Amino acid sequence: MAEVGQQHPIKVYFLVWGLLFVFSIASYMVDYFEFKEHLRWFLIVVFMLLKAGFIVAVFMHMKWERPTLITAILVPPLVLLVLMYLLAFEADYAWASRIVYFGGEVDPIPLPPPTHAAVPH
Amino acid sequence: MAEAAQTNQGPLTTIVDDWSSDVTTFKAVPWGKAMMWIFLLSDTFIFTSFLVSYMAVRMTQTDAWPYPSEVFSLEAFGTPVPLLLIAIMTFILITSSGTMAMAVNMGYRKRKVAVFWLMFATAMLGASFVGMQAFEWTKLITGEGVKAWQNPMGAPQFGSFFFMITGFHGLHVSAGVAYLLIVAIRVLRGKYDNTSFEIVEITGLYWHFVDLVWVFIFAFFYLW
């Protein structure tokens, strides 16, 4: 098998092709039925990861590669999760400081007394 | 080495064996393919940096963030359908991924005419994707008044990130179309007749990656 490269039954391509359509429709439905907040985010991420997983695994033949290549390509992006998590953490902090000290945007609005929640005492 | 992949040793042992061996680390992976994979890894960091920046800036906004579902809706049969064009674009890209996968498969069967037409179809689907994106940009700029630096519906960064991220993705698609056409023509002319058709697989890796990025953009920009 491996001697002649990545050659696989055509059936599996059609199967994945179909599945990608199904997942796309499903994530589209998430929007159409206006799911909100956590359920929405959860479903979006699930369908996104399913689609991405099938594309990488079958279309990009990752499923048939040796574990050496798979780990070498899929492990390094994990550091990006650290970046993502920390920047999200900080964005909340910066947002709170804007609300407390700049009072949000647009016209002056009646403000509650600052709680200084942004800055830990 | 073909046997090594088939034997029943665990993945960890395989990894250790491969990394400890001489000559090649990624067994049965040609140079070009290894290089493309590493390039795609680097490109992943580019797109993720874009998306993480988008997240960080959007979360810091005190201005309203427009509801993309409404912004990108399209009139069809008299009623606005949310994200209609985006849905079509998504399906086009998935379809092109399918034709590309078939082209790779045909390539390893050395059916070069089939490879040519499948790659050509992939390129045309990609070109129509770029065309629709151009339409969407026009609609957003002239119709909704969203510019890269301003946005009548709220935070100006909505337009900035939209144009930057989809633009950068669009550039990847356009480059991919050119790349596909060049390789397709070379295949047809018989440049690879005496060697392997791995170039088709390498092109395919790039094209699937472009599709993969769209999956993330679709989820985080249009649906979130």
Added chain:
Amino acid sequence: MATAEIPYQETAPLHHPKTWIGKYVFSQDHKVIAVQYGITAIAVGLVALFLSDLMRIQIAYPEFMDWFVEDYYYQAITMHGMIMVIYLLTAFLLGAFGNFTVPLMCGARDMVFPFVNMLSYWVYLISVIILLLGYIPGLGGPTGAGWTLYPPQTITEGTPGADWGIMTMLASLAVFIVAFTMGGLNYITTILQARTRGMSLMRMPLTVWGIFVATFLGLLAFPALFVSAIMMILDLKIGTSFFMPAIVSMGQTLAHDGGQPLLFQHLFWFFGHPEVYIVALPAFGVVSDLISVHARKNIFGYRLMVWALVFIGILSFIVWAHHMFVAGMHPYFGFFFATTTLIIAVPTAIKVYNWVLTLWKANIKLTVPMLYALSFVLTFIMGGITGLFLGNVIIDVPLSDTYFVVAHFHMVMGVSPILAIFGGIYHWYPKLTGRMLNDTIGKWHFWITFLGTYIIYFPMHYLGFIGVPRRYYENFDSSFYPASAQLLNEVITWTALFVGVAQLLYIGNLVHSYFYGKPAGDNPWGANSLEWCTPDTPPSHGNWGDKLPTVHRWAYDYSVPGSDKDFIPQTVPQGQSS
């Protein structure tokens, strides 16, 4: 795909260039590309050296150069920093050393894609030209924002070069990243997929290991810089607000709104910290090899050295915000980043121990490359331990933005890698040209450079202790430090001028020895690694003649008991000694 298993000569026949241009200008030979990279990097490095001397004169004698106004000073700071970090150190260590050593030490005929490799150099040259365009009269001069390019000041009126200067800088960086990617993909693929028979990763010399890990870091870290450069160009030219909140610049309220300046800093340092190791790790590798060869002893703890490189590489992606302890980021980040930063100290210390322990019970030849390597270790210890001050979040508070920081990073990623580069050039010059460099000039240059830089940067730490702030065009009399600080500044400046001029010795040596140097022979240092086993010196195109070498042992079999010579090249089968 059986083809991938067979090393170079069976798969891709080399096309030897016929014309002079094909051989020396648009050459696809990795050795020629290495020289091109090296010469360009040294040339642009001399510009940076000149700028640093101008800055030093200004700091010590603010009245001396009337024409050297604030703008020129801040532009010099920026250009000096950026050139040294990117266009000299990164380009030299990876572009020149990477190109020269990787195929030779791995036993490949060339890089896997020589054409892309050639493009890499030409794109790099373009990036250097774009960078220097900033100095063209009429464009308002290069940017003076400091090499960190922090917005908003980078693109607002109060900073020199806020319109075209910054544009050329960002464009040049983006082009450089393209060049680096083309080169880097080649190095990685060559190391992973095109080693010769018997050359397992754990038999590779540490130079290749250092270059390998550093290139990997570069491919994953430069994207963050690329992205932030694009976003800043858009902020500057299109008027977006990625990094720009609503601000009042020079009395004008700008149209920007709602951007986040800290995001740029995070992206910049997500690139910037790995960048430190992109410069440091190849230097680690080169020095490990130099010490082992010239001490006639195996490198101590090879496996630990490799794992330390890998571990440092991985950790370098989760320590970035230690550059931002007082940048106003989320206060709790201090705990996380101080901890990860100090953890990095452990593998780094192990590397230092192993270099020092290699000297123990060795048979040390004090050749000129060895002198550079030894001085690297001492300088690096100094730079490393001052890093422990700055990495420990609370100590960073009084010391950041002072001369302590300047002293620290010049020791650790300015002087140290440059000493490694000097040593490396000295070591490989005989293989590259077939002639030895002149020892007397080499020793003079070494002592002036090593002692000189030590006199420049060691006292500078104390300027930081007393609180002299960095990036000041002039220091007026401040109440919180003694006036004698100015005396220290003058000493530093005189030394810097002397050391700066002395670099001409090295360049003169390179040129002179090319024509008149002593013939070197194939293996003047008695070294084991593959590059000394080439059939020709200098190696011809394709490196290995008819047959690729086969590797039978690691690169550090020096003074093996029972062998008649004190070195056994990698090509000698096990059980034989020569």
Added chain:
Amino acid sequence: MRKILDHHVAILLGIVVVGSVIFNVWSPWQFTEIASNWEFIDFTVKVTWWICGVAFVLLGLFMAWAIWRYKYHESGESHYEPEHPVLESWLTIITSIGVVIMLAPGLIVWDDYVQVPPDAMEVEVLGEQWTWKFRFPGEDGIFGTTSVKKNVERGLDGTTFEPNITSLNPFGMRDGDPHGEDDILIASNVLHLPLDRNIKVVMRSKDVLHNFWVPEIRAKMDMVPGMITYFWFRPTRTGEFEILCAELCGRSHHNMRGTMYIDTQEDFEAWLDSQVTWAEMKAGQVPEEPIVAKGRQVADQNGCFACHSLDGTSVVGPTWQGLWGREVVLDDGSTVIADEAYIVESIVEPNVKLVEGFGSVMTPYAFEDDEMEALLRFLQETAK
């Protein structure tokens, strides 16, 4: 002598190490005397200094000794020992212990540094190119909110806004926020603070990154436009201290200085009482003649106030207070009366006649006649 020459490398390396120690002991350049509660920072520095210093000396001397002892001999042979797991493990463990000893106190102090005591008194530091301003929250103890722009209106034809930070509202106080009325505004770069009170410094920037730093206090933090940063400290001795900007902020970064006085409680209160609140500042602003108001607007829009103050402080350029008609000393030592001709020349060709003590950093300006007239009228009024 022969031996010294033979071993000159080892000897010189040894001299470098020993010389570093001697320099450290005899150097007059040490941390300046502390004036705040952050002695623990100095203690942490000492801990790190000792551990690192010992490591440096040991490694350096070991190297010098090894080079001396194992210098090359034709007959000499080095010891073949690729690895020594026991030694390597011990070195790793000892290093890790050293790292923990340095890190632990550091993290404890950092925890202190980021947690402001609840009784802390607040003061806002406002940074701008290239000077400082300060604000106290007034009687209600709460800062009024601020903004850079007001009246943001969005439309298809573009976003419009009106500046909120002007020479009449230098702090960008938001209209209609009741907490802002009693805020005490100090529009100069001189700050007074009381002794022995916990003080939370809240930091804001109008334009670019700055960094509020008083070396004797030890603490510092960047000021980031678009958000608020903070640190806290407790002054422990009275006196006059220099405020520096420690983050590169443009061409006059080195000129961004200020003065902080630590006073006794009574002195501080007396000083604070003599300052104006936002309400008083607004009330005191008598309506100007239209042409003077226009001149102020011209100056505002062209950024003159970035470098020229109206209150007598020297920033980047000379102050405009009392300028009109005064005799000024030029940098070549000659004097000139600042009449209309001289002032016009200084606007159009600013670097020809420089006032003593100021650099040639101003760009030439070309105004329409009516703008120039209004500006000159404004300057004339300001001088009064």
